[in-house]
Amino acid sequence: MGHTHVIAATSDEGSAVPVTIRDVARASGVHISTVSRTFSAPHLVNPDTRVRVLACAEDLGYRPNRAARALITGRTHNIGLIIADIANPFFPPLIKAAESQARHRDYHVFVADTNEDPTAEEELVHALAKQVDGVLLCSPRMSNSLIEQLSREVPLVVVNRQVTGLPCVLMDVGQGARSAVEHLIGLGHRGIALLGGPRSSWTNREMRRAAGTAARAGGAELTVLGPNAPTVSGGAAAAEQVRRSGVSAVLAYNDLMAIGLIEGLDALGVRVPQEVSVVGVDDITLSRLTRPKLTTVATPTGAAGRTAVDMLLQQDIESPRGARGTGAGTALGVRRTTAQVMLQTDLVIRDSTGPGPHARPARPLAAPQGPDPHRPAVPGIPTTATGDAVAS
Amino acid sequence: MGHTHVIAATSDEGSAVPVTIRDVARASGVHISTVSRTFSAPHLVNPDTRVRVLACAEDLGYRPNRAARALITGRTHNIGLIIADIANPFFPPLIKAAESQARHRDYHVFVADTNEDPTAEEELVHALAKQVDGVLLCSPRMSNSLIEQLSREVPLVVVNRQVTGLPCVLMDVGQGARSAVEHLIGLGHRGIALLGGPRSSWTNREMRRAAGTAARAGGAELTVLGPNAPTVSGGAAAAEQVRRSGVSAVLAYNDLMAIGLIEGLDALGVRVPQEVSVVGVDDITLSRLTRPKLTTVATPTGAAGRTAVDMLLQQDIESPRGARGTGAGTALGVRRTTAQVMLQTDLVIRDSTGPGPHARPARPLAAPQGPDPHRPAVPGIPTTATGDAVAS
DNA sequence: GGTGATCCTGCAAAGGTTTGCAATGAAGTA
DNA sequence: TACTTCATTGCAAACCTTTGCAGGATCACC
Numbered sequence: 110m111g112h113t114h115v116i117a118a119t120s121d122e123g124s125a126v127p128v129t130i131r132d133v134a135r136a137s138g139v140h141i142s143t144v145s146r147t148f149s150a151p152h153l154v155n156p157d158t159r160v161r162v163l164a165c166a167e168d169l170g171y172r173p174n175r176a177a178r179a180l181i182t183g184r185t186h187n188i189g190l191i192i193a194d195i196a197n198p199f200f201p202p203l204i205k206a207a208e209s210q211a212r213h214r215d216y217h218v219f220v221a222d223t224n225e226d227p228t229a230e231e232e233l234v235h236a237l238a239k240q241v242d243g244v245l246l247c248s249p250r251m252s253n254s255l256i257e258q259l260s261r262e263v264p265l266v267v268v269n270r271q272v273t274g275l276p277c278v279l280m281d282v283g284q285g286a287r288s289a290v291e292h293l294i295g296l297g298h299r300g301i302a303l304l305g306g307p308r309s310s311w312t313n314r315e316m317r318r319a320a321g322t323a324a325r326a327g328g329a330e331l332t333v334l335g336p337n338a339p340t341v342s343g344g345a346a347a348a349e350q351v352r353r354s355g356v357s358a359v360l361a362y363n364d365l366m367a368i369g370l371i372e373g374l375d376a377l378g379v380r381v382p383q384e385v386s387v388v389g390v391d392d393i394t395l396s397r398l399t400r401p402k403l404t405t406v407a408t409p410t411g412a413a414g415r416t417a418v419d420m421l422l423q424q425d426i427e428s429p430r431g432a433r434g435t436g437a438g439t440a441l442g443v444r445r446t447t448a449q450v451m452l453q454t455d456l457v458i459r460d461s462t463g464p465g466p467h468a469r470p471a472r473p474l475a476a477p478q479g480p481d482p483h484r485p486a487v488p489g490i491p492t493t494a495t496g497d498a499v500a501s
Numbered sequence: 502m503g504h505t506h507v508i509a510a511t512s513d514e515g516s517a518v519p520v521t522i523r524d525v526a527r528a529s530g531v532h533i534s535t536v537s538r539t540f541s542a543p544h545l546v547n548p549d550t551r552v553r554v555l556a557c558a559e560d561l562g563y564r565p566n567r568a569a570r571a572l573i574t575g576r577t578h579n580i581g582l583i584i585a586d587i588a589n590p591f592f593p594p595l596i597k598a599a600e601s602q603a604r605h606r607d608y609h610v611f612v613a614d615t616n617e618d619p620t621a622e623e624e625l626v627h628a629l630a631k632q633v634d635g636v637l638l639c640s641p642r643m644s645n646s647l648i649e650q651l652s653r654e655v656p657l658v659v660v661n662r663q664v665t666g667l668p669c670v671l672m673d674v675g676q677g678a679r680s681a682v683e684h685l686i687g688l689g690h691r692g693i694a695l696l697g698g699p700r701s702s703w704t705n706r707e708m709r710r711a712a713g714t715a716a717r718a719g720g721a722e723l724t725v726l727g728p729n730a731p732t733v734s735g736g737a738a739a740a741e742q743v744r745r746s747g748v749s750a751v752l753a754y755n756d757l758m759a760i761g762l763i764e765g766l767d768a769l770g771v772r773v774p775q776e777v778s779v780v781g782v783d784d785i786t787l788s789r790l791t792r793p794k795l796t797t798v799a800t801p802t803g804a805a806g807r808t809a810v811d812m813l814l815q816q817d818i819e820s821p822r823g824a825r826g827t828g829a830g831t832a833l834g835v836r837r838t839t840a841q842v843m844l845q846t847d848l849v850i851r852d853s854t855g856p857g858p859h860a861r862p863a864r865p866l867a868a869p870q871g872p873d874p875h876r877p878a879v880p881g882i883p884t885t886a887t888g889d890a891v892a893s
Numbered sequence: 894g895g896t897g898a899t900c901c902t903g904c905a906a907a908g909g910t911t912t913g914c915a916a917t918g919a920a921g922t923a
Numbered sequence: 924t925a926c927t928t929c930a931t932t933g934c935a936a937a938c939c940t941t942t943g944c945a946g947g948a949t950c951a952c953c
Contacts, residue, residue, distance in 0.1 A: 116671075116841040129939060140903050145941060155901060172654060176568050176577075176631040177939035181908050185568075187628065195596055195612070196786075201588035208614060217628045219611035220587070222600060236579065236609045239568040239909095240632050262564060279508075341786065368790060394588075394733065398760060400792045412505070449508040521909055532933050537911060547931060569909035573938045631939095 128169045137165040148173055179240075188218050188421060189237035189244040189263075191230060195222040197339070197365060198393040199410060200247065203268070206414030207245065214422055216242075225307065225339075227251040231259065238263040243421040245414075246270070250309045266421045268413055270311040276420045277449040278413050282312050282390065283319035285406035285454035289360050289388045290320050292404075292456060294327035297468030298358035298386060304347055304370060305335025306362030313362060316390070320360060332356055341369035348373025357385060357465045364389035364396045364405055371399070371461065382463030392457055401460035409452045416450055520561045529557040540565055571632075580610045580813060581629035581636040581655075583622060587614040589731070589757060590785040591802060592639065595660070598806030599637065606814055608634075617699065617731075619643040623651065630655040635813040638662070642701045658813045660805055662703040668812045669841040670805050674704050674782065675711035677798035677846035681752050681780045682712050684796075684848060686719035689860030690750035690778060696739055696762060697727025698754030705754060708782070712752055724748055729758060736761025740769055749777060749857045756781035756788045756797055763791070763853065774855030784849055793852035801844045808842055 134141040139158060146153045147162040154162070165171075179185040188211050192200050208218045219241065223229040227250045237244055243264035249256060253272050259265065260275055268278045286303075293301055303320050306313045317333060324331035332354050337343040344366030351359055351370065361367035367389030371381045381387050381401060389396060392407035424447075526533040531550060538545045539554040546554070557563075571577040580603050584592050600610045611633065615621040619642045629636055635656035641648060645664050651657065652667055659669045678695075685693055695712050698705045709725060716723035724746050729735040736758030743751055743762065753759035759781030763773045773779050773793060781788060784799035816839075 114673075114843045114845075116843055131939080141940080142904080142942080143902060145939095146902090149941070153901075158901085170653065172627060172630065174572075174631045174939050175628065176572055177908090178941070179908095180566075180569055180572060180910090180939080181941045183908085185632075187632070189611075195587070196590070196593035198588070198590070201614075204587055204614060205616065208616075217613065217625065219581075219613060219629075221609065221611060222596060224597065224600075233609065235564060236567065237611075238564065239566045240577075240579075261562065341790070372790065395787060395790070398733070398764065398787070398791055416505075451506045451508050453505065519909095523909080533910080534912080534934080535932060537909095538932090541911070545931075550931085566909050569938090570911075571938095572909080572940095573911045575938085 128171045129174070130171070132169055133162060133166045133171045136169060137162045149178075176240075185240060185242050186216050187241040188216050188418065189233075189241040190218050190220045191233055191237075191244060191246050191249070192220060192222050193225050193248040193250060194339070195220070197363070198395055199363065199365075199391045199408075203247065203410040203414040206411035207418045208414075210415040210418040211422075214418070216418075216422070223250070225250055227255075227309070231255060234259045234263065234265075243424070245417045245421060247417075248310065248312070250307060252309075264421060264424055266417045266424075268417050271449065274447060276424060276447045278417045278420065279449065279451045280312075280408045280413060281451050281454050282406065282408070283315045285390060285408070285456065286316040286319040286360060287323040288454075288456040289390075289404075289406055290323035290329070290331075291327060292458065293358040293360070293386060293388065293462065293465070294324075294329050296358075296386065296462060296465050298356075298465030299329045299467050300332070300354075300356040300358070301329050302332045302334050302351055302354055302356040302359045304344065304351070304359055304361040304366055305333055305337060306339040306366070308336040310339075310362075312390075316360070316362065335362070337362070337366060339363050339366055341365050341372070344369025344371075345373035345376075348377055348379075351385070352377055352379055358387070358462070359385060360388045360390075362390065364391045364393045364403060367403055367405070367461070368395065368399050371401070371403075382461050386462040386465065388462060396459070404459045404462040405457055407455045407457050409454070412452055416452070420448065420450070520563045521566070522563070524561055525554065525558045525563045528561060529554045541570075568632075577632060577634050578608050579633040580608050580810065581625075581633040582610050582612045583625055583629075583636060583638050583641070584612060584614050585617050585640040585642060586731070587612070589755070590787055591755065591757075591783045591800075595639065595802040595806040598803035599810045600806075602807040602810040603814075606810070608810075608814070615642070617642055619647075619701070623647060626651045626655065626657075635816070637809045637813060639809075640702065640704070642699060644701075656813060656816055658809045658816075660809050663841065666839060668816060668839045670809045670812065671841065671843045672704075672800045672805060673843050673846050674798065674800070675707045677782060677800070677848065678708040678711040678752060679715040680846075680848040681782075681796075681798055682715035682721070682723075683719060684850065685750040685752070685778060685780065685854065685857070686716075686721050688750075688778065688854060688857050690748075690857030691721045691859050692724070692746075692748040692750070693721050694724045694726050694743055694746055694748040694751045696736065696743070696751055696753040696758055697725055697729060698731040698758070700728040702731075702754075704782075708752070708754065727754070729754070731755050731758055733757050733761035733764070736763075737765035737768075740765025740771075743777070744769055744771055750779070750854070751777060752780045752782075754782065756783045756785045756795060759795055759797070759853070760787065760791050763793070763795075774853050778854040778857065780854060788851070796851045796854040797849055799847045799849050801846070804844055808844070812840065812842070 130141050130144050133144045139162060143154055144162055147159050151159060190204060190207060204220055211218045221233045223233060230249055230251050234244055246265055246267045248269040256272050266276045271277050271279060290301060301324055303317060321331050334347060334350055337347055339362055344361060348370055359370060361370055367387050371387055374381055374385060379385055389403050389405040392405045396403035396405050522533050522536050525536045531554060535546055535550060536554055539551050543551060582596060582599060596612055603610045613625045615625060622641055622643050626636055638657055638659045640661040648664050649666060657667055659667055663669050663671060682693060693716055695709060713723050726739060726742055729739055731754055736753060740762055751762060753762055759779050763779055766773055766777060771777055781795050781797035784797045788795035788797050
């Protein structure tokens with residue numbers, strides 16, 4: 110007691126009387142179907158009756174029951190968005206982009222967080238299944254086969270994971286990891302660690318593969334550390350391990366881990382970038398705010414959100430579930446187009462990477478580390494990618 | 502072109518055949534009501550038939566349609582959570598706490614972001630209304646009267662806002678602002694600015710009131726700056742204004758603004774805390790990661806989320822909407838208990854506050870600024886508050 | 894005045910489920 | 924044997940909408 114305090118507690122009559130289409134019909138002296146049409150097909154009803162019905166509805170505070178409507182039309186005009194960890198700043202831009210795109214198409218987005226828990230993911234898909242017209246699965250942690258199975262229950266679009274037979278939006282983290290490793294090698298690093306993320310992450314596998322190839326090609330050695338929790342504390346916890354590994358540069362699974370790692374190294378007295386260079390992935394807002402500012406692989410999160418919504422809606426429009434047929438065979442062969450889109454990433458060089466032990470003394474090959482360069486790897490091309498690349 | 506790339510685009514038969522309770526009934530040779538009971542009241546059906554039905558259901562991949570179920574039971578087992586800005590790190594802990602609490606009660610949480618837009622808020626309440634059993638309104642930006650009106654459509658619990666007649670969960674930001682101002686005055690500051698947030702924010706008004714009182718009481722002058730966007734860039738944008746105002750200390754509406762302000766001041770060559778002290782509110786994770794580490798008022802976000810869910814569910818249980826009466830008077834007087842709970846806040850002193858122009862030279866009265874004190878204002882008491890304080 | 898066309902409205906089925914009531918049969922009791 | 928009780932199942936109404944179809948009215952036109 111003491112830190113929580115009840116100010117007031119009253120008990121009154123909540124006027125939670127659910128008013129239905131029938132009430133409006135009775136009040137305005139028409140059949141319920143006329144009321145229904147007043148809302149869903151106004152041009153079919155006489156202007157006079159229309160205003161009368163609308164007045165009554167307004168009066169009674171009537172709102173169409175979207176659940177009942179969905180039951181018969183098969184369209185909820187909602188989209189579900191399942192996110193591995195809402196606390197990861199990587200996701201909000203994606204969520205917001207998806208929301209804004211959805212809103213333009215007259216859809217609402219409901220977000221659910223799974224805490225990186227595959228079981229929660231499955232459960233949430235079931236919970237959302239009949240309340241939304243489709244679900245965006247962002248960085249799922251469950252198995253591909255489970256995803257495929259769930260996709261029979263509700264239209265799915267997968268983000269940050271490749272699942273054959275399903276529409277996917279991918280970010281080219283392989284390319285990103287390669288750029289990062291090449292950048293580090295260019296700076297004179299030969300011992301590089303990859304600070305891995307969750308085992309079941311597609312991104313994780315891609316990075317590992319690409320980083321390995323790039324390291325070999327550049328004559329560097331890649332040490333893989335992990336799996337780790339893709340969070341600040343996950344990164345911090347790996348600091349000791351990184352120090353022991355003796356590498357002079359680290360590519361982290363994401364910015365959060367990179368930032369945690371820098372914190373952890375700092376606590377151990379290891380300075381970044383003087384002693385160890387660190388590269389993150391995602392380019393979250395935060396990476397511009399910490400000191401040193403983080404060198405990172407920028408991922409087009411906004412474009413991913415928009416594209417995913419587009420792909421879902423396109424897929425959806427073709428198959429109006431509410432096929433009110435003879436009752437026998439309910440639309441057996443639904444045509445569904447599944448495209449897989451890859452979005453580009455960009456290396457953003459800031460202050461957390463610097464010359465390594467093998468740097469050429471005279472004039473360093475790659476980006477000299479001014480105090481605040483802030484400049485993207487490819488200056489002219491912005492990161493944003495349009496989301497209209499869905500093939501038919 | 503160039504940054505987006507279609508890998509594959511195939512077109513196959515999606516097996517989106519919706520299987521209903523009727524299919525299962527036919528397959529297992531029982532009536533649909535028996536199938537229904539198998540799922541919603543298993544003890545009422547013979548074990549033998551039960552296993553048979555379950556086998557058929559499994560076989561066909563049947564899942565009860567939750568929307569249809571909700572239509573008749575009046576219970577969706579979902580909770581809606583409407584958030585002003587999901588990108589604000591203040592919210593994720595609240596969301597996660599609410600989710601975990603809800604999950605224990607066998608509920609799912611759907612989150613929606615409004616982008617600080619009152620119109621979007623209203624729209625989302627309508628969209629969620631019949632798909633959830635209640636809505637948590639977090640830091641709403643719409644008017645009190647609109648909130649009251651919406652509460653007739655769906656049970657509401659309001660967080661970070663006081664609305665008479667509705668259950669509310671509040672954080673004592675007044676107390677927090679007072680502590681912050683007293684801390685600053687103790688450090689020798691006499692000119693203090695309050696960097697305000699959104700105009701329609703209850704928190705904003707409370708802070709302003711409490712900070713004003715505390716400043717007067719301590720012989721300091723409070724300058725109110727704002728309204729501003731409650732974001733990093735909103736804070737950064739106010740830096741120039743702060744400098745011109747000539748104050749030596751600033752209390753910001755939230756941590757994000759505080760951090761932005763520090764950035765902005767830094768860009769202007771004003772050093773924190775040497776020239777200007779800055780205090781934030783919320784104690785988001787980020788506030789421990791920036792340099793200097795932020796002095797801030799910690800708010801019990803987790804407890805708020807848990808408490809809000811508890812209050813909603815308690816209110817909800819008492820009024821089972823699906824009152825299947827004679828059809829005449831559908832539960833006219835629903836008893837609804839509305840409590841308002843206030844949760845305590847705590848000042849956490851870190852590195853962004855330091856001695857002001859009027860500091861006593863000899864031995865500074867308040868907390869000497871060691872490089873990394875990390876110690877809360879009231880050492881023994883943790884910030885977490887239990888959420889079980891809802892009065893009957 | 895008859896013939897269509899047009900506009901508006903009502904009827905009733907449908908969507909997938911839950912649930913009170915009644916019917917069935919079996920088991921238990923007197 | 925007759926009567927009760929209980930467990931199990933089926934029947935049908937209900938939840939709130941949408942929507943194809945048909946009926947009625949109005950109007951224009953020949």
